[in-house]
Amino acid sequence: DIRQAFPRALLVLGGEHGTGFPEFSLQQAPLDLVILGEGEEIVVDLLDRVDRGDPWEDIPGVAFRRNEGSVQVNPRRSRIREIDAIPWPAWDLFDIDQYNEVNQPHGASQGKFMPMLATRGCPFSCTFCTSPHMWTTRWVPRNPQSVVDEMEHYHRQYGTTDFQFEDLTAIVRKDWIRDFCDEIVARGLEITFQLPSGTRSEGIDYEVARKLKAAGCHEFAFAPESGDPRVLQAIKKKVHLPTMFESARSALRAGINVGCFFIIGFPEDDYRSVLRTYRAIVRCAWIGFTNVNLNAYSPQPNTESFQELQRQGVIRDLDDDYLMSLFTFQDFGAKKKSYNPRFGDWELSFLVVFGVVLFYSVYFVRKPRRLAQLVAELFGRSSSNKSTKMAKSFLKDAFTLMKNKLKRA
Template sequence: MRIVLIEPPKFVKATNHLSVVAMPPLGLAYVAASLLAHGHDVAVVDAVAEGISQLTPFAPRSGIFLKGLMDNQILARISNDTELIGISCMFSYQWLTVRHLVDRVKDRFPGVPVVLGGEHPTGLTAEVFRTSRVDYVVLGEGEETVVELAERLAGGRDVTSLPGLACREPNGRVRVNERRGRIAEVDAIPTPAWKLFDLEAYIEHNQPHGASRGRFIPMLATRGCPFQCTFCTSPQMWTTRWTPRSPALVVDEMEQYIREYRIVDFQFEDLTAIVRKDWILQFCAEIERRGLTLTFQLPSGTRSEAVDIEVARAMKRAGCHEFAFAPESGDEGVLKAIKKRVSLPRMFESARQTMQAGINVGCFFIIGFPEDTWRTVLRTYRTIARCAWLGFSSVNVNAYSPQPNTESFRLLLNNGRIRAFDDDYYLSLFTFQGLSAKTSYNACFGATTLTALIIAAFALFYTVSFARRPWRLLVVLRDCFRRDSVSKTGRAVRGMVRQLVQTRRAALSRTR
């Protein structure tokens, strides 16, 4: 079957530190690899890579732009003999552009079925069908379902009962089938089909998720997360099953990328890579055994329970230079309410041992949970200050956002705090990553106050950090002017400044 997979353009904003990140789409590359392995003809339109220097105003008053190809450019890259079109919609704020792209695709290729995959269509399946002309939605982990969908369509067989699929039936009714079980043999999943993507565009752009330490690539060593935080989409997308790959096969993949793409830095995007101490020690030992010279990092964060001095030293010897812990809050009551099973004293001890081994440690926090009060925010500030004092190298502070179909989201929906899935709601899911919060879902403070609290949290961390270790300010300033960065903070600041210049130029060019 002739299949086209599309990675849509992404939102960017100069003050949104996460939006400046540009990483190759790992999930789409896995889906492409599985389809290729089953004999299908696959092409990819990666709107970000193919238009990585192209910025188009989306919400000019809010300073939000789209990075990448626009709809007409994407359509021009789809062959007329295409038989199935797949579109990734990993994050809910992308729905603002993806729903329009779906309709444009259906206008141009009315007889070609369109399938969506990702966290948003998995979480808000009925809403996706209601507001677009999509034909199919893959629920959760996608490789097996997409392959079976393609094979049934190619053979002219019925797909309406396919596990893991939601579909629009001939009578217009939406049918949501039972979820498919998680893939048991993760080691049998084909490695990502990077040959279909322009990796060089991302490498040259040089805005990875973590610190920029040279030619980089994203990877997964594990799948899923065994925890059930109320604000996280992982349980609905991946269930609560955590599955590690064979350490030897992970290192095989790393060696492959070193040979084929001259990769030197591996950015593991696992939901939580370090769950079992024995697994991470085996992984590090395998890298050492092969004598590989490389660096790796865990920019998405990981758990602290399995990290002690033995693990930290093994990771350092293997090439790890940075990862993060995600306490989210400094208040025990809030942590209990959001089901964040973390021991702050244990996390601090793990961090001390990790920094003692020579690895940079970052920390993630969220302010504005519905359970937050002024008192709990002050406790979070105290924890942030302690992180800075102990030597954490970076902080990421976000506004709380109710991601679709999470436990926290459902509570707000039932209480009437979320009334409509309109553009403002979807935009709020993007702006939570930046320095300004578009919406507050907390009864104690509004959006303006929440914005001030977030800015104050960043200011608190870096004031304490630079006062305690003044040389770190020099490192960050140096990283702002270098292609490679020792710190994630330096990479983020450099990216935000560059994004500010580019968005200003794009805005001016539109007014001429």
Template sequence: MRIGDAFSLFANPEPDSDRVITLIAPPVFFSKNSYSTPLTLPLGLAYLAAALEKAAYKVKIIDCRGADADNVRLTPDGRFNMQGMDIKKSIKAIDPKTDIIGVSIMFSQEWPQVRDYIKQIREAFPDASIIVGGEHPTAMPEYSLRDCPAIDYVVRGEGELTLLDVVHRLRTGSVVEEVAGVCYIANNVFIETSISARMADIKEMPRPAWHLIDVEPYFQPNFTMGISHGRNMAMLATRGCPYQCTFCSSPSMWTTRYVMRPVSDVVDEIEDHVKEFGANSIDFYDLTAIVKRDWIIQFIAELDRRNLNITWQLPSGTRSESLDEEVIQGLARTGCEYLVYAPESGSKRTLEMIKKRVNLDNLEKSIRIAVKNGIITKVNFIIGFPFETRREILETLRFVLKLALIKVDDCNITMFSPYPGSELFRELYEEGAIGEIDDEYFALLMTQFDFTIARTFCRAVNPWEIVLYRVAGMSLFYGLSYLRAPGKIVRLITSVFRSRFQPHSLFEQRIFDFAVRARRTLLEKKAAS
């Protein structure tokens, strides 16, 4: 089915009805010891809302995280932080005429808190149909439905057309259970239909429905995924990832189909963001933005032709195969300021084991060119894979220090966590290494930004030893990075206290984030005393 046909086939059967579909982005939940809390625009919900509006449905979005972005506090149990609108306040904000509620659940570590939130929504709206989607329910549909009976349906994978079909059937009284990409419980039996087909021509999709969201809170300089320029806007140029890394849940969510939007369509949207929102930086949230060299060359040429004079960034990580000197010079010339490489390991054996098809020599060469061209560069690594030995972890750390010496700006070293939907999760679960899936398991997934948790699945190396390698690796990286350029230390210290802070690396961005939160907490305590 063509995308355009779906908007007619699944159009609102009651266009004059006042019934409302409410889509909800829950508050953000993260470890109370976290050193980083990037706040990202709810791009997926905005796309879903746009598809529903295109089919003439009345849609509202409750964006809990952006609606009260400055409100960071502990959860009632004191174990985690939550950011965004108060739970009860957000439920009161749901339009009473709502008959269908959609909840986005992207990250599994937030599941226990979002589950409890959905239960409260059910209490307030006992007759509404509750549908959930996103990375977590796609990876664990049966678990999500059984752990939270308040949910009626799970929409798996790419959600726009599946949700349209489900909504149309609910409004017409047809059989929802026949829709591809839907999971549900019937008579205590878990039922999963065939996976829905990926969209082939995403140019036919309407642009995200940003008019349903207040985007201004996301333009604060202390909450951003990349380097803040004050008005960073989110976009997608591609969908999916063609690779099959064993630690990643992307194949479960997107399959391995990789779809690119036409270059002209992407640049048109950039221009629209500049005109409508005064955007001065574009953050591409793509899983793997640069795969096809021909596409990125065309993109660079179109930016050159239009002379937009805007900064753009790739904060999610990308491949290095297409990033040769010609491409990187084009990136720098057209305003690409921030580029994240994701080698994941400095060990060739580890790369083979996790199916990460990357050549470290070529990657290093690409990084050197990016640094030479003045692009802020970051590298992502994971240590503590189940099969890794001490030697392989140390190979990664040696590669990290090598990159520090060539003046890479940022580095993140995380400890491996078995993420639902990934190949390694399935292997570890089947062999009993993970144990029971419960709230404690999901709390374990908070380790990405928390140095105080030492649970690992590495068979050869002690958990606290891995924590030590992580801390030592990042400390040595930034120590070397700043010692090689001592002026950066002075710049960082002085700029944090200026009224207009402009970071020159993600490390500086996070230092500023922390300073802003600490300052705000101090002022709140003074006001309360």
């Protein structure tokens, strides 16, 4: 227990879940305060006041427990406008080699990797996403030169050769991504980079895809979430599936791997919409998408969808049943928690597994050599695409589970 180990320390929580559930977080954990939204300016202000012995309870963007036990949530602080002025992460305080030794990047394994952010926020308001509450709908890009400066520094300092951009929506403007790619090429940086969290398809045509490939882009993902236009409208997902498929063809033609994200079990889903999602998944596999992330719907903290389920009485308490669903929705083998009146928990679990099996059946039947390539890469450190990386992770987890069971036997 951190509080027992450091009884006089100031315990601070930040991030998506703290921002989504500040009152609940303070009630359930021995925290002193929660930082809401972007934390860089808030935490500096907080620590300056602590050092001076000044009160910090009036800082915008914090929530804390009053002396009598009630929780006070202060108004939010404005978004940081000059994000290029934020110092780079102090990775020198971490054992970078140890992180790389574990070899679990978000995307495919292409060498010594480093997480990066080139932009902040997302201009869209999907009902299931925490971004509007965490970041607002303001998308802010960094100066492309500053981003490449940071990449070049890590390349020289740590020997980083692969950069995993964890941006919510990195490619919004074509001019920005063109400038970014041109800057990498102009400096002659011999690196790879990936966008494993998903990005927009509207900004990618064949010209942009060629620039991305020339700059070192190895893989990115699109996140259509559903193959049903009715569901897409209900969840406010501004995606045009024909445009996405055309952008994917352009990227694949340029030599970039493309992945896709789908979700089954939205409250608006029914069997017809699931079949349409399956049809989109099959089309992705047939076109040549290299991986699929198919997850069960999970009502994340304080999203529009979560609030609607609370209003309907579907979510009554933040109990263990709800909290565990936040962890198991991405776990391939775990039973899912269904928030859809048409699907039970086990039925939803089956629908997710069936969709994954459907994708990879088409993917490998379409080009059987892909299966041979996957098997050949299973025991090496590098992965040509995220499917291979996911297969390695699955085998590693299965081996660890089996070893632990044998120890207990």
